[in-house]
Amino acid sequence: MSTKVGDIVEEFHTDNKMSTVNNHHETSRKELEDASRLPALETAYTDILRHLGEDTDREGLLRTPLRAAKAIQFLTKGYHETIDDILNNAIFDEDHDEMVIVKDIDMFSLCEHHMVPFFGKVHIGYIPNKKVVGLSKLARIVEIFSRRLQVQERLTKQIAVGISEALQPKGVAVVIEAAHMCMVMRGVQKMNSRTVTSAMLGVYLEDPKTREEFLYLSRRT
Numbered sequence: 001m002s003t004k005v006g007d008i009v010e011e012f013h014t015d016n017k018m019s020t021v022n023n024h025h026e027t028s029r030k031e032l033e034d035a036s037r038l039p040a041l042e043t044a045y046t047d048i049l050r051h052l053g054e055d056t057d058r059e060g061l062l063r064t065p066l067r068a069a070k071a072i073q074f075l076t077k078g079y080h081e082t083i084d085d086i087l088n089n090a091i092f093d094e095d096h097d098e099m100v101i102v103k104d105i106d107m108f109s110l111c112e113h114h115m116v117p118f119f120g121k122v123h124i125g126y127i128p129n130k131k132v133v134g135l136s137k138l139a140r141i142v143e144i145f146s147r148r149l150q151v152q153e154r155l156t157k158q159i160a161v162g163i164s165e166a167l168q169p170k171g172v173a174v175v176i177e178a179a180h181m182c183m184v185m186r187g188v189q190k191m192n193s194r195t196v197t198s199a200m201l202g203v204y205l206e207d208p209k210t211r212e213e214f215l216y217l218s219r220r221t
């Protein structure tokens with residue numbers, strides 16, 4: 001039955017490619033699509049529970065397939081979202097050309113290999129090129145790309161490239177530190193392992209001093 005869930009998530013992928021920008025119709029379209037997929041997801045989760053040997057009629061599980069269906073839709077909602085949707089004119093002309101860092105942004109994602117969580121902190125730095133972005137929007141960009149089935153490396157790069165395309169800054173740096181539940185709760189079972197990934201674009205790639213400044217500032221508590 002996991003294939004069934006996989007197929008549905010794959011459909012989300014396809015839809016995301018087709019999804020267009022920003023308006024209220026888009027929001028209601030997403031809600032309608034989510035609602036139309038709920039019954040199939042609910043059936044898939046009922047099957048999963050049965051295959052696990054559970055009694056799907058016992059009281060505690062009666063609404064579990066529906067809850068799980070809604071939960072997976074939330075955890076993969078990023079497929080429906082684009083950066084244009086969330087920027088919402090929050091890019092301002094500003095003659096600031098020093099580094100801006102937003103660090104310790106909480107991130108929750110699902111590993112695409114096992115569909116279990118990986119989570120941690122994202123640190124983002126950029127050097128403006130006459131334009132700055134509303135700070136909350138950086139965290140919203142993290143949401144768009146983390147609320148999908150992911151690998152940490154791709155997530156890191158997508159955030160960096162997304163910011164770069166939206167802002168055309170002089171450089172973007174993204175570091176993610178995360179714990180992968182597929183390495184903690186199962187598999188190799190290493191409780192304390194952390195994975196650190198980075199993506200450096202523009203001046204962060206070209207100039208070691210700029211990169212070091214970002215790494216120094218993003219590490220300080």
Ligand SMILES: Nc1nc2c(ncn2[C@@H]2O[C@H](COP(=O)(O)OP(=O)(O)OP(=O)(O)O)[C@@H](O)[C@H]2O)c(=O)[nH]1
Nearest residue numbers: 111112113114150151152153180182183186187188
């Ligand atoms: N590079 C990368 N690997 C990941 C990420 N999330 C999970 N993985 C790895 O994906 C790999 C999948 O390996 P497989 O051998 O196909 O699967 P498996 O038998 O479940 O592997 P184990 O986890 O070692 O038990 C594992 O090594 C995971 O640790 C990620 O974000 N990035």
Ligand SMILES: [Zn+2]
Nearest residue numbers: 111113114182
């Ligand atoms: Zn995994």
